[in-house]
Amino acid sequence: MIDFSMYDFKEPKIKAYKCEKCGTVYYPAPMICKECHSRRDPVTDKHWETFDLEGPCELLAWTRLWNLPEGYNRKFLLFGIVQFENGLRASGRLEVEKPATGMRLVATVEESDERPGKPVHVFVFKQD
Amino acid sequence: MSRVGVVGIGHTKFGNLSQYDLGDVMAYAATDALKDAGFLERRKEIDQVIVGNMASGLFCHQSAVASSVISKMDMEPVPAELVENGPASGASAIKIGYMAVASGMADIVLVIGGEVMRKVTGWTGTEYVATMLHPEAEYDMGLTLPGFGGMFTRMYMEKYGLTERDLALLAVKNHANGAKNKYAHIQAECTIEAIADGPEANVVNTYVAEPLRMYSTCPVSDGAAALLLVNMDSPKAKLFSKKPVRIAGIASATDTHCVHNRKDPLKLEAVRIAAEKAYAMAGLSPKDISFAELHDAFSILELAISEEVGFFERGKSFLAVRKGETAIDGRLPINTSGGLKSKGHPVGATGTSQAVELVRQLRGEAELGRQVTDPKYGMAVNFGGFGNNVVAMIFAKD
Numbered sequence: 001m002i003d004f005s006m007y008d009f010k011e012p013k014i015k016a017y018k019c020e021k022c023g024t025v026y027y028p029a030p031m032i033c034k035e036c037h038s039r040r041d042p043v044t045d046k047h048w049e050t051f052d053l054e055g056p057c058e059l060l061a062w063t064r065l066w067n068l069p070e071g072y073n074r075k076f077l078l079f080g081i082v083q084f085e086n087g088l089r090a091s092g093r094l095e096v097e098k099p100a101t102g103m104r105l106v107a108t109v110e111e112s113d114e115r116p117g118k119p120v121h122v123f124v125f126k127q128d
Numbered sequence: 129m130s131r132v133g134v135v136g137i138g139h140t141k142f143g144n145l146s147q148y149d150l151g152d153v154m155a156y157a158a159t160d161a162l163k164d165a166g167f168l169e170r171r172k173e174i175d176q177v178i179v180g181n182m183a184s185g186l187f188c189h190q191s192a193v194a195s196s197v198i199s200k201m202d203m204e205p206v207p208a209e210l211v212e213n214g215p216a217s218g219a220s221a222i223k224i225g226y227m228a229v230a231s232g233m234a235d236i237v238l239v240i241g242g243e244v245m246r247k248v249t250g251w252t253g254t255e256y257v258a259t260m261l262h263p264e265a266e267y268d269m270g271l272t273l274p275g276f277g278g279m280f281t282r283m284y285m286e287k288y289g290l291t292e293r294d295l296a297l298l299a300v301k302n303h304a305n306g307a308k309n310k311y312a313h314i315q316a317e318c319t320i321e322a323i324a325d326g327p328e329a330n331v332v333n334t335y336v337a338e339p340l341r342m343y344s345t346c347p348v349s350d351g352a353a354a355l356l357l358v359n360m361d362s363p364k365a366k367l368f369s370k371k372p373v374r375i376a377g378i379a380s381a382t383d384t385h386c387v388h389n390r391k392d393p394l395k396l397e398a399v400r401i402a403a404e405k406a407y408a409m410a411g412l413s414p415k416d417i418s419f420a421e422l423h424d425a426f427s428i429l430e431l432a433i434s435e436e437v438g439f440f441e442r443g444k445s446f447l448a449v450r451k452g453e454t455a456i457d458g459r460l461p462i463n464t465s466g467g468l469k470s471k472g473h474p475v476g477a478t479g480t481s482q483a484v485e486l487v488r489q490l491r492g493e494a495e496l497g498r499q500v501t502d503p504k505y506g507m508a509v510n511f512g513g514f515g516n517n518v519v520a521m522i523f524a525k526d
Contacts, residue, residue, distance in 0.1 A: 028265040028386065061393065063278030064338040065271075069255035072270060079275050081388045089388040092269045101286055112270065116255070120268040 012109045012121040016053040016088055017045075027053050027088045053090065054107050057082035057125065060089070062099045071114040082107060082125055092123025104128045129230040133365070133372025134523070136165025136356030137484045142313040142472035145350035146246040150188045151196035154179065154242035157352035157477075158201060161238065165356045166369030171201065174356075175234035177208035180221030180241035181476035186256040187245050197240060214260045215425065216380070216512030217241060218353070218479025219519035223378050225357050235359040241480030242352030253348055257475070260513050262386045274345060276387055276514040277426035278337030283394050284428055285339060288443035292339055294450065296324035298427040299343040299469055301455050306466020308498040311481070313349045313472030344427040349472030353480035355487070373487045376505065377410030377522035379403075387514050399436040399509060402520040406507070407438075410522045414438035417522070418503035419460065419489060421482040423511035424467040433509050434462060437520070461500050464489060479510035479519060486523040 016027040022036040032039055040048045062080035078094035082105060090107065105125040113119040138160025145153055162168040179194040190196070194208040213220035218241030225237040245253050254272050261267040261276075284290055300320050306312040323333040323343045333341045358365050360372050381401035384390050390397070407413055414437060422437075424430035431445040439460060440448055448454060454462040465471045465485040468478060486506035488494045503525065510519045 028262060060388075061279035061283045063275055063282060063340075064335070065275045065278065066334070066338075067250070067254060067272070067274060067336050068270070069258055069272055070249075070252045071255065077270055079269070079271055079279070081279060081393065091266050091271055091386070091388045101282070112268070114270065115268060120264070122269050 012111045013052045014109050014121050014123060015050040018049040018051065020047045020049055025086055025088055027090055053084065053088060054109060055084065056128065057084045057105050057107050059099065059101055059103045059105055059125065061101065062094055071116060080125055090123055092125055094125050096125070096127050130232060130362070131360040132226050132229045132357055132375045133360045134355050134375065134483070134487050135358050135368040135370050135372050136161040136167060137487045138162070138164060138354040139311045139481060139484050140351045140353070141311050142349045142351035142474060142481070144246050145244055148244065150184055150190060150193055150242060150244045151200045153244055153350065154193070154197045154240045154352045154354070155200040157242065157354040158197065158238060158240045161354040161356050164370060167356065167367065170367070171203055172206060174203070174206050174236045174238050176225070176228050177203065177206055177238045177240065178221045178225045178228070179208060179210045180217035180239070180480060181210060182212060182214055182217045182243060183256055183475070186259070187243065187253070188247055213517050214512040215423070215473070215475040216479055216510040216517055216519050217476040218481065219483070219508070219510035219521060220380065220479065222355065222479060222483055222521065223380060223519055226375055226378050229357050229359050235362045235364045237357040238354065239357060239480060240352060240354040241477040243474035243476035244350040245348050245474060246350050250348055265386050273514060274337040274340065274426070277345070277428060278340045280394070280432070281340050281426065281428040284432065287394065290431070290446050292341065293324045294446040295341070295344040295427045296320055296333070297449055298424070298430055299323060301449065302424065302463050302467040302469045305456055305464050305498050306470025308495045309466050309471055310495060312466045312470050313347050314470050318343065340426055340428070346425045346468040346473040349474045351472065351474040351481070352477050353484045355480060355483055373490050374524045374526050375521065376412065376524040377406035377408070378519070379405030379409060380517065380519040381405065383516045385513070385516050396432055396436045396515045396518070398515055398518040399433050399511070399520070402518045403437040403509065406520040406522050410524070412505060412522060417460065417505050417507045419464055419500045419506050420462050421465060421467070421485050421506070421508040422462055423478065423509055424463060424469050425473055425511065427469060429511060430462060430467065433511065437507065437509060456498050456500070464494065464498055464500060479508070482508035482510060483521060483523070486521070490523055490525040
């Protein structure tokens, strides 16, 4: 039986990292834990747990960007920095009608092919 | 450590130089610096050339620019290397040159910073500059440097009560200086009526990254600036026609690559630490500084940097701008050259250009109307990334 599962649709995800030794969480992935100095192997992630970074978050800062770079055929995009309940923070796109600092949002992940190169996974922060 | 001084300066006009080769632009500024020092004919006696450039591979499809400049200037076999530190490449090149002279490894070092960015469209240029962001966590999201400038500005406004009009006042001040600077990209004044108070202001001064507007954002420029450094304690210091301006302090520091990973994203720790180290090296404090060149790629950075280096209390710098304290005739003139806003920002050239302005002011060679009265110490801060790799310099007139 041939396994075709590699061709199945995979929901876009962005991973955060947890050092198994001391429990410190990170996004994006570090190479060395700032608390216990454990090294992460970027190929195997041995001794590091990964988990999907998504869900409820709070908007810390935002902007409406009008001069988008090459590849973006849109008038503008909203961007923001959010903080998750576990304390991790992330930068990403914002899809909110009236953004306001401090508002509750939900972090979702989508695929984007606007930048040069392979499609990438991007955060899209939406109204709760 | 030997004392290090600047004995020659050169600067191209900033602007659209996209018809020229990057090596030619750099060589032009460098030959000016050698002429200024009276050392053009003896250029092969230079011990080391350090070139600062951020992204010639992207903007000009050219690599190994240090070799190109050496050949164009007929300087073989003088050693030459490239230093890259994003938009702080220029000041990093000066720092490496300083280290070479202070350590005794070299007595005479030529430092050249340059960038030609306008061979590509603004659309493409914005994309290239964004490659200095964190690859997955920032760049892939579609973020750009103006994007971070906009978010930083909003955070500052919400915390301290800064207004868009305050940012416009900075543009008016810096354009007033830049209009008199023969090297500036935009040699034109602007009025507060045109860009903030008047009925057409929203059209003239449109949003780039809200709440940052066009007049709170630097232009995309081409250009180069160069300095000749010498060991002031060596007999070779007597070979030059100009009296050295001493580099009293030079230091750099780093911060997190991802802006969101800073405990307080409004604090520019790398600026504060680099400045503290430069003050300590020079044996000076903020109150000793006569004038400063601060990296205002976005106007908010002039304010935030002026607070981090200790000129003003946190959240109070814009009140000083309202009172005219940082104008050319104020208590502490800031961005006497016009700053990045008016003079322009060819990324790899900016640090060397700031240093050239320090020397011009300390020598008393700035144009009429923008010369600071009898300055003793000038400070410059060159800001790499969005504050993740910063160089601070203090120059002294002995």
